[in-house]
Amino acid sequence: MQKLVLLRHGQSVWNQENRFTGWTDVDLSEQGRQEATHAGQLLRQHGYGFDIGFTSVLKRAIKTLDIALEEMDLLWIPVQKSWRLNERFYGALQGLNKAETSAKYGAEQVLRWRRDPHELPPALTRDDPRFPGHEARYQHLTARELPLTENLRQTMARVLPFWTEQIMSAIRSNQRVLVCAHGNSLRALVQYIDHLTDTEVAALNIPTGVPLVYELDDDLNRLRHYYLE
Numbered sequence: 001m002q003k004l005v006l007l008r009h010g011q012s013v014w015n016q017e018n019r020f021t022g023w024t025d026v027d028l029s030e031q032g033r034q035e036a037t038h039a040g041q042l043l044r045q046h047g048y049g050f051d052i053g054f055t056s057v058l059k060r061a062i063k064t065l066d067i068a069l070e071e072m073d074l075l076w077i078p079v080q081k082s083w084r085l086n087e088r089f090y091g092a093l094q095g096l097n098k099a100e101t102s103a104k105y106g107a108e109q110v111l112r113w114r115r116d117p118h119e120l121p122p123a124l125t126r127d128d129p130r131f132p133g134h135e136a137r138y139q140h141l142t143a144r145e146l147p148l149t150e151n152l153r154q155t156m157a158r159v160l161p162f163w164t165e166q167i168m169s170a171i172r173s174n175q176r177v178l179v180c181a182h183g184n185s186l187r188a189l190v191q192y193i194d195h196l197t198d199t200e201v202a203a204l205n206i207p208t209g210v211p212l213v214y215e216l217d218d219d220l221n222r223l224r225h226y227y228l229e
């Protein structure tokens with residue numbers, strides 16, 4: 001039996017301000033730092049150790065992983081960062097306040113944008129300052145990989161190659177893995193691992209900063225999963 005731990009980053013400043021975040025590189029809030037510290041303490045108290053960490057290229061996830069590893073005195077382990085673990089790209093909604101957007105477009109539409117796995121938020125244009133193609137960290141991405149908007153299906157499609165090629169292969173070589181990512185990139189991964197239907201994943205919300213443990217059999221099928229308390 002193998003264990004895998006998934007961790008959503010601690011609360012960010014824009015989670016706190018109730019703004020659509022996506023690929024915007026906002027920092028952790030003070031509460032988010034505390035959540036990350038607590039996650040690391042919980043993992044340490046339950047005797048967890050890790051050989052490798054995986055995270056996105058966004059600082060709220062990178063810092064959460066760093067803080068949690070520091071609590072376990074594991075800052076020295078290798079960490080691999082990939083844009084494929086980034087939050088779902090929220091298109092032209094990025095930066096908008098969620099309550100104001102509900103008042104403007106209606107709560108039902110906003111809920112579809114947030115949770116319907118097939119619904120595409122309004123797209124950005126390439127000349128928008130928020131387009132990731134302007135950023136050095138995404139220069140190696142192809143034009144097709146650079147998103148203008150993204151639904152959960154598309155998030156899953158870019159997360160899965162990283163899951164199979166990097167994360168699964170680390171688990172298969174008996175490395176103990178900690179993945180620190182985002183609400184929606186983790187929802188996409190959990191939908192895949194748990195074979196959730198679209199209705200089930202629409203209802204799934206992963207809390208910030210709470211370690212989610214997966215026990216896997218030798219073929220890496222899920223045996224059970226639970227949050228650490």
Ligand SMILES: O=C(O)[C@@H](CO)OP(=O)(O)O
Nearest residue numbers: 019020021022087114183
């Ligand atoms: O704003 C975002 O990027 C995400 C995660 O905070 O929000 P939501 O939960 O609405 O998909």
